[in-house]
Amino acid sequence: MGDPTRTLELLWRDSLPSQAKRGPKQALTVTAVVEAAVALADAQGLDAVTMRALAGKLGIAPMALYTYVPGRAELIDVMLDTLYAGMPRRKPKGRDWRSRLEAVAHDNRALFTRHPWLADVSTTRPPLGPGQMAKYEYELQALEGVGLDDVAQDAALTFVLGFVESSARAASDQRAARLESQMDDGAWWETNAPLLARMSDPERYPIASRVGSAAGKAHGAAYDPDHAYAFGLERVLDGLAALIERPRAPRGPARRPARKRGA
Amino acid sequence: MGDPTRTLELLWRDSLPSQAKRGPKQALTVTAVVEAAVALADAQGLDAVTMRALAGKLGIAPMALYTYVPGRAELIDVMLDTLYAGMPRRKPKGRDWRSRLEAVAHDNRALFTRHPWLADVSTTRPPLGPGQMAKYEYELQALEGVGLDDVAQDAALTFVLGFVESSARAASDQRAARLESQMDDGAWWETNAPLLARMSDPERYPIASRVGSAAGKAHGAAYDPDHAYAFGLERVLDGLAALIERPRAPRGPARRPARKRGA
DNA sequence: CGCAACTACGTACGTCGTACGTAGATTGGG
DNA sequence: CCCAATCTACGTACGACGTACGTAGTTGCG
Numbered sequence: 001m002g003d004p005t006r007t008l009e010l011l012w013r014d015s016l017p018s019q020a021k022r023g024p025k026q027a028l029t030v031t032a033v034v035e036a037a038v039a040l041a042d043a044q045g046l047d048a049v050t051m052r053a054l055a056g057k058l059g060i061a062p063m064a065l066y067t068y069v070p071g072r073a074e075l076i077d078v079m080l081d082t083l084y085a086g087m088p089r090r091k092p093k094g095r096d097w098r099s100r101l102e103a104v105a106h107d108n109r110a111l112f113t114r115h116p117w118l119a120d121v122s123t124t125r126p127p128l129g130p131g132q133m134a135k136y137e138y139e140l141q142a143l144e145g146v147g148l149d150d151v152a153q154d155a156a157l158t159f160v161l162g163f164v165e166s167s168a169r170a171a172s173d174q175r176a177a178r179l180e181s182q183m184d185d186g187a188w189w190e191t192n193a194p195l196l197a198r199m200s201d202p203e204r205y206p207i208a209s210r211v212g213s214a215a216g217k218a219h220g221a222a223y224d225p226d227h228a229y230a231f232g233l234e235r236v237l238d239g240l241a242a243l244i245e246r247p248r249a250p251r252g253p254a255r256r257p258a259r260k261r262g263a
Numbered sequence: 264m265g266d267p268t269r270t271l272e273l274l275w276r277d278s279l280p281s282q283a284k285r286g287p288k289q290a291l292t293v294t295a296v297v298e299a300a301v302a303l304a305d306a307q308g309l310d311a312v313t314m315r316a317l318a319g320k321l322g323i324a325p326m327a328l329y330t331y332v333p334g335r336a337e338l339i340d341v342m343l344d345t346l347y348a349g350m351p352r353r354k355p356k357g358r359d360w361r362s363r364l365e366a367v368a369h370d371n372r373a374l375f376t377r378h379p380w381l382a383d384v385s386t387t388r389p390p391l392g393p394g395q396m397a398k399y400e401y402e403l404q405a406l407e408g409v410g411l412d413d414v415a416q417d418a419a420l421t422f423v424l425g426f427v428e429s430s431a432r433a434a435s436d437q438r439a440a441r442l443e444s445q446m447d448d449g450a451w452w453e454t455n456a457p458l459l460a461r462m463s464d465p466e467r468y469p470i471a472s473r474v475g476s477a478a479g480k481a482h483g484a485a486y487d488p489d490h491a492y493a494f495g496l497e498r499v500l501d502g503l504a505a506l507i508e509r510p511r512a513p514r515g516p517a518r519r520p521a522r523k524r525g526a
Numbered sequence: 527c528g529c530a531a532c533t534a535c536g537t538a539c540g541t542c543g544t545a546c547g548t549a550g551a552t553t554g555g556g
Numbered sequence: 557c558c559c560a561a562t563c564t565a566c567g568t569a570c571g572a573c574g575t576a577c578g579t580a581g582t583t584g585c586g
Contacts, residue, residue, distance in 0.1 A: 008455055012462045023563020024551040051543065061566045063544080072543065124433040124486075133463055137471040144470060150477030155494040158486075162495065166429035170387040192271055199275045200396050207407060208400040214413030223387070223421075231418040232425065239502030286532020287582045314574065324535045326575080335574065 007074045011129030033068045034078050046117035077127050085131030089138050100142035105164050112168035119172035146244050163236050171225030185221040270337045274392030296331045297341050309380035348394030352401050363405035368427050375431035382435035409507050426499050434488030448484040
């Protein structure tokens with residue numbers, strides 16, 4: 001990422017008092033630049049967002065971009081926050097925490113689906129912009145009033161979002177591998193099966209062979225992102241349920257004894 | 264990553280029948296190249312593993328590397344598989360599945376700690392090398408005999424490993440941000456607090472302000488990777504427990520009705 | 527022995543982000 | 557009102573990077 005302070009000013013540019021400036025007016029706006037960059041990334045991936053390509057799309061010289069944005073890293077920061085700002089904000093407060101959290105997960109997954117290049121960006125610790133802020137506020141609502149203290153609330157949300165990002169990244173990795181090798185999973189397997197069969201005999205790897213081929217047959221591929229997401233989300237929510245719906249005990253150990261935290 | 268078939272041959276190079284070759288013998292071995300690359304990545308990060316730098320370290324010309332490895336992408340594939348091959352393989356079969364899985368998670372986390380550049384690599388779907396294979400076989404043992412069918416066994420392991428990678432990546436992102444901004448969390452906060460205070464008033468973002476500052480105070484930073492890992496791992500295991508230790512019911516719905524899989 | 531195959535490597539190309547300097551437009555202060 | 561301060565836009569250029577390509581030299585098989 002880029003220089004944090006400079007990025008902060010950029011992110012909050014709309015809320016910031018814009019003092020009158022001396023020189024000529026800018027032909028474009030930061031927002032327009034960011035939107036063009038997002039469109040470019042959506043269409044051709046993050047690698048296609050080069051300063052030259054973006055400038056060409058906007059009809060300006062490459063170096064003119066630097067009057068809008070300090071550098072490529074900061075541009076990407078703003079792209080991310082812009083997307084966050086545009087996420088849906090429903091009001092599903094009436095239902096149970098589980099469906100609320102599920103909705104949060106789905107919305108985030110949808111964002112990764114719509115903008116696959118997000119998988120190439122560090123979304124865990126982006127600079128704190130207005131979009132991120134509003135997103136955080138909104139998503140925390142899903143966990144309000146379920147009996148978690150503030151620290152646990154934050155940790156739980158981080159946990160859910162981390163899972164969604166992780167599965168989105170796995171899906172993106174698979175997509176990239178498929179694109180690169182120019183063949184689908186079936187063709188890949190056909191090409192490499194002979195070699196693999198000779199290498200990975202079921203005697204050396206009995207469980208791996210059994211489980212691996214079972215999973216492969218079930219999904220029609222070595223890895224099924226949709227199934228991994230559906231499976232994982234259930235586990236994530238069940239895991240949080242064990243924390244939230246733990247039998248009320250004002251003090252003392254819960255059903256299971258407390259567990260030491262490993263290194 | 265690189266060309267799959269060529270990479271496979273490279274990965275299984277030790278098990279493959281090496282037919283006698285015509286020309287002069289190679290001065291180095293693929294293994295030596297890979298080990299040097301790992302050392303370089305450990306010391307200075309994955310970006311520092313340039314073909315020129317690696318060649319310099321090995322005392323050969325940059326282009327000579329291409330006689331050992333088809334390209335940089337394939338080199339990284341082999342680096343990853345080499346690390347997998349060297350992971351510890353204990354025999355904790357006696358204990359319960361939970362501590363077995365916990366050990367698997369810890370071992371993987373330790374690998375990310377020892378080699379932080381792994382966070383920059385797609386570890387979810389690497390080419391199937393001997394290291395990956397042995398790792399898969401070993402880690403599946405933790406889930407043998409707990410009553411999961413083969414497909415669920417694979418999904419459960421993927422789930423656990425995905426979590427570990429996700430938290431490792433978050434930790435790595437934070438480390439990178441710290442390095443780049445040249446200041447620790449305290450200094451960053453001091454610098455940017457005035458700006459942030461003006462932007463993010465607690466009236467617009469009440470929950471975020473409350474929870475965010477509580478989490479910040481508890482960890483002494485905006486994000487605590489160790490806590491996120493400890494918290495998350497408990498949830499991961501609890502979530503799997505809900506699947507594994509589900510009350511035996513030969514057929515029909517479990518305690519909760521089956522859930523539809525979202526898009 | 528001769529030739530095919532292989533290693534090692536030097537040069538060079540096309541890509542990238544962006545530092546730097548400059549020309550021209552704009553506007554606030556005297 | 558004017559000019560100096562200040563900002564925009566941009567051209568050129570630098571130092572990375574991965575790696576395509578061609579060549580010289582070495583080895584071992586037939």
